Amino acid sequence: MLELSKVSKDFDGLRAVSNVSLSVKQGEIVGLIGPNGSGKSTLLNVISGRFPVTAGRITFQEHDITPLSPDRIFHLGLGRGFQDPSLFYQMTVLDNTILPAKAQKGENPLFAPFKRFWRQEEHQLAERAYEILTQIDMGRLFGQLASELSGGQMKLLDIARSQMGNPQMLLLDEPTAGVAPPLAQSIFEHIANLRQNENMTFLIIEHRLDMLFNFVDRVYVMHMGELLAHDTPDEILENAEVREVYFGD
Amino acid sequence: QDDVETYVLGVAQPFTGPLGSFGTDFTRGIELAVMQMNAELEASGVNIRFEVASADTEGTPDGAARAVQTIVQTTGAEVIVGPLTTSEVLGAKQFADENGVVIVAPASSGIPGAIPGDNIFRVMYPPDNFAALAFAEIARSRGYENIAILHVDDPFGNGLAERFTIDFQAAGGGEVTTIAYSPEPPDLSGEATALSADVAQLSGSGNTAVFCICFLADAQKLLQVAQIDPILTTVEWMGVENLVSPDLLADAGHAQFLQSVNFISVSFTDTATPLTSPFIESFTAEYGDPPGPFTNYAFDAANIAMLTMLAAGNDGDAVTGMLPFVANHYIGTSVQAYLDDNGDQAIAFYGIFRVADDASSFIEIGTYNGSTGLLEMNE
Amino acid sequence: MLSIRELTAGYGKLEILHQLSVDIQVNHMTTILGANGSGKSTLLKSIFGLTTITGGSITYNDREIIGISTENISKLGIAYVPQRENIFASMTVRENLALAVRKASRAEAALRIDRAFDLFPILTKRANQRTGLMSGGERQMVAIAMGWLMNPSLMLLDEPTAGLAPLVAKEVFETLYNLSQKGITLVIVEQNARTALRWCEDVCILREGTLVYQGRNDAFAEDDSLLHTYLGLLSIGKQ
Amino acid sequence: MFERILIDSLIRSMQVGSLYALMALGITLTMSVLKLPNFAHAEFVTVGAYTALIVSRNVSTNPIIILGLSAIVASVVALVSHITVFRPFEKQKSSIYIMLLASFAVGLIIRYVLFLTADTFDLFDQRIQVPLEIWYRTDNFILSNVFFWVVPTSIVLVIALSLLLNATPLGREMRALADNFDLARVIGIPVERVKWLTWLLVGALAGISGALWGIQTSVSPLMGWVVILSVFAAAILGGLSSFPGTILGAYVVAFSENTIMQVLNFQFGLSFSFKPAIPFIIIVIVLLIRPEGFTQFFKSNRSLKR
Amino acid sequence: MNIDYVATTIAVLTFFGIWSLMAISLNIEYGVAGIPNFGKALFVSIGAYTTGVTYTRLLPILAGRDFIHPCGSTLADAIQLRSDIIRTMPVVAFVNFGITLVIAAVISGIIGFAFSYLVLRLKEEWFLALVLLVGGEIVRIFVRGYQPLICANNGISAVSQPFAFMGGRSASIAFLMLVLLIAFIAYVYSERLIRSPYGRLLKAIRENEDIARTLGKDVAKTKAQVMFIGSMIAAISGVLFAVNLGFVNTNDYVVTLTLDVWVMVVLGGLGNPKGALLGAFVIAVLDRLTAIAAIQMNMAGFNLEFNFVRFILFAVILLLMMRYRPQGILPEPNYTTEAHDNLTARTTGD
Ligand SMILES: Nc1ncnc2c1ncn2[C@@H]1O[C@H](COP(=O)(O)OP(=O)(O)OP(=O)(O)O)[C@@H](O)[C@H]1O
């Protein structure tokens, strides 16, 4: 489904991602781990088109998405969440959640003033958003401004929002950082459900391996911008190199 | 005395904005006229009094329109003295024409205002073509063969520069170069360099002079640079009427410079008119300072407006009909008024001024009669 | 050392903490646990005067500190590492650290900054990089280092290990533990309850702006159900 | 001939450029430390000029005294506007545009207070009583005393400010404050004091530049306002963050207003009335093509901004 | 005092109508979409300059008369021609006016559109404010020095409003109605716009365009649309402004005009179209009231100082408002569409 071949990314002089090739198949949950600063978030940003690549090629469902702008990539069905929640802080939780819904009829300056064009659709979207929010215990907060959420709530909203665009694949950057353990657990269960029921695909960056490893099929490990290892969770835990750079044994 | 009737005389002038300094002086001139008129009316037992209602045009056309509107709609005035510049006058024009309000503009002289049959009268200050003639004559009589002009890029500056060039060359003058500077310049260093280059180039083919068509503040900026310019200090200078102001001589360096370059200017303030010195005296007595440039025109415009209203009442349409007649029979502090078809002053009688020997004031050294084209120099 | 009595605080008219009382023992490591939005960060912010306080008292070494301006609280020897925006993003790592030791003499400052680099060796390479351009974990390290450099006797940390790799997270806790051994009192807000309970001897649990539990960590070590009672119940709409 | 014009024009550009630089430095400082595009700076400049005018008439014509008093008065005005206006707005975390409008309003108030004063005491279009003296002359050009005050002053101030901001703890604190106000307070930086110092500095700069600008031109209530966009152009060219960049920007603006305009006029007959567009075109080009201005030339990690 | 209340009201309302158009356009651009358009004067002036051009070029053609050069020596004749046509051929005047509105709106819209793409290159958002601000000045300086458009700095007079043939008060009332109608349409449009998914999109872009982009929104296109709409409305206000004044001149379209519009929007409440209306109304009334006060105080024997104090007062009110009512008089609604109300009803219902 997602295919990276020899992707590199430089920040004036600093090679944050170097020669990374990886692939994710439809319906998989793949973890991406690595020490701080190893280039995980950068890789995600490159895939989602936020940063242009320095070298390499990225394909998503047979499309070459390397040169595409982030909105085009999103429209192909590749959604994402953010490491530090970048919400629309002056907007309500509900508006934040609905926003990414694709191809809204009311998002056209000519039709927008006439409610009959979009009332029906909006109603459905709101119901759907509410449902997603409820699943992560945020339902009652739908009318609150995003700026008035706690740090963990912001993170949750970010996850809710990333689902709204009906992506076939989601890139998540530390979805449970700052989230209380029971809720984190249920977030992962939620992810597993999505894979089960809707055949969604996930690439997840996470440091909380105790959670992550219960849910992922495979794990990639990054170190200093390069791929260090790639294996099943159990094998990764045995991998000496990984243990050294990541767990410090 | 209950049966005293009060006429409101509207005054629309820029008090704020870049022309702010003019507005106050103008208004003082008008208020002085009203005061004197009221005193006369009272002494003669006429039961009419005038009252001034003044509003700020902010120096823009839109501001002028709003000022005139506000005066007319909230005081019942039908006659307005002002505004200052041609673009302000044109801003107020539509409202005036549509509502039968008379605009008596004392100092606007730009060509786009020369429109026949409207409610705008530009009494006293003659259209720029007379001043252009006067300067052309002076330039020729002083033996200037070429002229380097620096002028403000507005209707006044453009019009005068253009006319002057035509007149000067018609009178046998040689080459004229012009440099237009944008209004309200932060400084004029670059223009000064260009001017100095123009002068240097023109000097090659004959006696050259500088002609500064600029506002007082701009002249100050120019002089600050010119007085240490190796070339601009070596030629003679002419300048427009605005510059005949004690403020320009307040800086010793500038005064000295103007003296050394034989600076010459014209002014409409003609001491030959019997009303001039009484006006200056009473103005100084009232406000402590002598009147600034143009203030006498405001004074005269107010008088013409009031005299017309005494004859025609506070009725815009009647005043429109009557005003040329009154104006044509009015002798002002500067000169007689005589209006042409456009309602603009047609008489131009200028005094010619230079810096006095002690560099403290301007003194008159001659006259120029625009109607006859007669230039008389006393020295 | 730090004693909070019946504290009522929030944001504008919105009240988040309701008559909350907590005592922090000197030289202890205390962890504050609680679900998202339970008011942990609000509590720490209140100590630094960054919320609207409508009632109660906060005393530090028997001195009332409500009303002392934010910039003067650090002079009392309290350092605070916020949950978000805890670094100067436009400045380099070194400059960030230098700001934390602004009171020290030049030589001493240099020495202490070196020690901070020893603490987080990754930062050494990045010393002259602008912190805004660094990875989430690297930033977190800078923030902790800054708090530590201020030489506090009480240090408040809001989720210091969020986003840190296990290795670094462990190192951070080790470092913090060492600090506490040297006599620094620590208050640590954590989501990673198990790790926190391993290191911190005192536990406070917040729920919806009130204190629901305060005690020693041993209680939890024996009985996992306690953890479940206090932390496990607070979640999830669906079962 | 052409050579003479060029030299002449270069010298004048240098003088005007130094004055622009002095004014632009203040703007760079408020922009980088206080995150405020301060349009009221124009009026601080005017206040300085009026102070100089009044001092020169009533107290002394010694340039040192004139400049000193101008600096003091303008910095007091700057400080007062901080305390009464800008500080409350910062407290409520207003957006940059609200701050911009606030600075515009502050400028408006000062400007019309000056109008009132000028009107009452008849102080429109006045000259500061500092005579121009010729200190150096050749056949081709003349250098006045003002030239020798203005050029070194601005260069010295630029160096001093750069040092202050980049090499002193105070400078570092200033930048910290600009970056993250709450955190600066949390780590105990006396933010209010740092701001006061910044404003005093900004005011003093404005005062000095106002006095010098007044000597160069003439004093009227709008003098600062008329020049402010050119000055902003200079500051933007400097990347709004670096002092050496700002001074270079100021020279470039002055140079293009004078020398380049000269050439355009000479070669293509472009009228000088288009001159005010030049700094604006520079602004547009710089912002579109090279938004970092000249900062690249003075590259260091210490750039004030993000 | 001899106040003509009716005439004053008409005048104030006319200004209110014209200014509220400017305010509405800025409110959509900045208040909702976060595009800091500090070039309002530019887009308003495009309307005005278009007016100047159509009244001198198009009007004679429509009336079947010969073109007379509007500047220089034939100026008086050209003015005569314009006034004749407008006074005696109302249909032609209307057609000309209508075409002017359309042309102005389209040109300005396109320029706004182009600007929005140009500035995609800008690094920081507020640079756009500066580019537009100085862009306005560049255009103004150009027009001021370029004869063929509106006779350079001389300007074009006698560009009357189309109802001028009616004469007197009925003409101004008719024009006022037209202005208010246009303003009302713009208001309703903008009010509905922000209460729609499009409004939500704009708000999102205002807050963080980078994130909006990664969430699948075409930010560049949306901004261009907004600039197109805003610039169109501004240009329409410019046409109305010019024909109300009867004169087109570069001196009116300076930075202060832009700042005035900003003040209206900030005062009324960013992001709320009602706020834009209220802001325009407050300024229109305040402007006239202080002008009247200045006149009356002057007549009562005070000096002219109030003309200065007026501005100080204005600035102080602005500062106090921004300080104590930072959201403006009418704050922005928290949410966009009615979905919230529906949900609230549902969740509290069961
Ligand atoms: N600036 C604010 N304005 C209004 N309400 C706020 C603000 N910040 C937080 N809140 C609200 O206060 C409550 C407590 O927030 P707080 O940040 O203290 O939670 P927390 O316990 O730190 O949670 P987390 O672990 O998710 O960071 C939350 O419900 C949140 O919505």
Ligand SMILES: Nc1ncnc2c1ncn2[C@@H]1O[C@H](COP(=O)(O)OP(=O)(O)OP(=O)(O)O)[C@@H](O)[C@H]1O
């Ligand atoms: N915009 C940028 N400019 C320059 N350097 C950057 C930028 N973004 C990231 N970097 C650098 O690239 C490296 C990789 O950063 P990245 O954010 O991808 O790390 P990460 O693996 O996500 O780490 P963490 O787990 O701490 O979030 C880091 O050293 C960081 O400093």
Ligand SMILES: [Mg+2]
């Ligand atoms: Mg990361």
Ligand SMILES: [Mg+2]
């Ligand atoms: Mg928190």
